[in-house]
Amino acid sequence: MLAITNARIYTVTNGVIDNGSILIEAGKIAAIGAGLDIPPGARVVDAQGQIVTPGLIDEHSHVGGWEEGIGWEGNDINEFTDPSTPQVSILDGINPADIGFADARKGGVTTVQTMPGSGNVIGGLMLAMKTNGNIVDRMVIKYPSGMKAALGENPKRNYGTQGKSPSTRMGTAAMLREYLLKAKQYDAKQSRGDKDFKYDDKLHNLAMVIRKEIPLRVHCHRADDILTAIRVAKEFDINITLEHCTEGHKVADVIARNGVPACVGPSVWQRAKVETRDISPTTPGAIIKAGGKVAIITDHNIVPQHYFRIAVGLTIREGMPEDEALKAVTINAAEIIGVDDRVGSLEVGKDADLVIWTGDPFEPLTHCVMTIINGEVVYQHSGEEK
């Protein structure tokens, strides 16, 4: 048994506990509160003067699939041979030895959704995983957790410049519709038990979206791309999330009204593309103000995992309410991924994924003291490094 004592605990779902303790047993939170009896024999971590939060959750990353500082050898997120590849899965492209996982643990990030890139109109299946381990199948906590799709510049740059379809936003949306319609027809045939039903590995995966078993997670930066994503979702009656949502502040009311989760970021970034020219850390706050649901994302390795917390801090500086900022990288992210039964808040029965910080987690001068995943200490500040 592990006991963390004397901490200021941000449970996220049940307020803040001062001078609180957390008891951890068999990888789960066994008890949490002030004035808990610490069982004899428990390993005690005294967190006097320190802050405990749930492990941070990054809804949109490419950790393990897009290794840093390596060329094509370490980049496995875009199957660039065909603009529609729902049959591929990021599960087969993740290297648990990627330094990004170590960065995540050091930065207090305990769960990431890691996904295919945005080079294809339909990019493939994604998953959610813990950031500690060496066998990807054992790190996974939800698979599949979504199907990747992409609107805007990336698909048309990758294919249109080679004289292939799609070469416009119209073409991208048309291809997305074409495949969704095929998947719908495929699913209907399969459920009716039609004799001429024939297995198709692309449509098999995409049919999960049609049946609402998983959402379509749509890369969209510009406001009109955001609206296209919502339009397509309504046409096919599917669940979607908005990935990046760079101009979300311009259509915040539409996002809120449609109840579509906005996964915003990366915000500490250059205006790398025309479609990101209005990038701003004010976006998450604006969507929250309009009544929308927000997760903040890294798009790792665009923002490295260990600086995730700083990207969150910047949104606070530009108007994101403090409690909403913490929710955006814990419980909201967990709900949007669909893993909130296990992670995202500090509650009895949930996975013991938590972080001890020297102070406010979003301040540059704070550092992570200890990261715990499934009750196991997976990172400890050595005192030498800072």
Add this chain to the structure above:
Amino acid sequence: MKAFINAKIHTVSGESYEQGTLLISQGKIVAVGTHVDVPAQAEVVDCSGKVIIPGFIDTHTHVGMWGEGEGQSSYDGNEGTDPITPQVRALDAINPLHQSFADARMGGVTTVQVTPGSGNPIGGQMCVLKTAGTLVDEMVLLPFNGMKAALGENPKNSYGISRRRFPATRMGTAAAIRGALNQAKAYLEKREKDEGTVLDLRWEPLAQVLKGKVPLRVHAHRADDIVTAVRIGEEFGIKIAIEHGTDSAVIADFLAEKQVPVNLGPSFWHRAKIETQAVSFETAGVLEKAGVKLSLISDHPFFPIQYMSIAVAMAHAAGMSPMGALRAYTLSAAEIVGVDERVGSLEAGKDADFTVWDGCPFSIRSHVLETYIDGQAVYTRE
């Protein structure tokens, strides 16, 4: 005349004051301290609870010359048609109306060095300018302040890997730089012997490097690239400054001994290339302890210049002294680019370039409320 009273003031060059006054007039600082006589005619601004520091100085940026969301036609950073282009000037590619200058002012950056990119072994002439204005010639502090050179991955990517042209290796890149310096040397010797020598726009600026008027500012990430830069500098007896210096921690003592300054960064970045695997905020503290002169850089747009206060804070969080970190983005930066007589600290006689904050500049929750350049408010937070 304007007096900012009751402010917490960090002069950087000297004392910090808990309840200080900063007196400015005609674009210059008149006085700073706790016992400043405020003339009756001065406009008084009460800065209780606020913090005043010198305007930030960024020694390595592409402000005004690098496309940011405007599409391909707006990239003017690399004259990528020839590996050796000492004749080109950053000054001719700077758009003062570009968003990046507004970003700089918003982030409290008042002076920037603007440099050509690192695609060419010799990339062109750098300049130093203030971040407010509409006419670049009026913003300039130093029109030719250094010659950009580049080692490592970028030149070989630009020529050898992508176009099968020279140079394709680190050997080739160093040879290209040496070749150009030798050409310029021959030109300079001829010119000194024979006044009738025709002016050569390509070799003349490199001759200024050879004469010690301006340094060769060398893009180098890997430790061996940094050492190559120092080696070439010693061979030609020229001044060298290191740009980026990602691996410089492992050779900090060498750099201190050689008195080579490092414009370090961008540190808030992913390991974008093989040569940037060691990127870390800890490097700044290691260099400081070894006695290496350093400044912190944004390399804007690669790290957005408006967020550089966070990078300064992170350098402190990772081991640099708090005043060392602040100095590395103000006075040390001014010294490295040679404009410390005018900017970099709050001292009587210097330009009135400073920022007013609503809290400690190291906190992510603090905002720049106002940025002043030459005594004029050039940014006010809404």
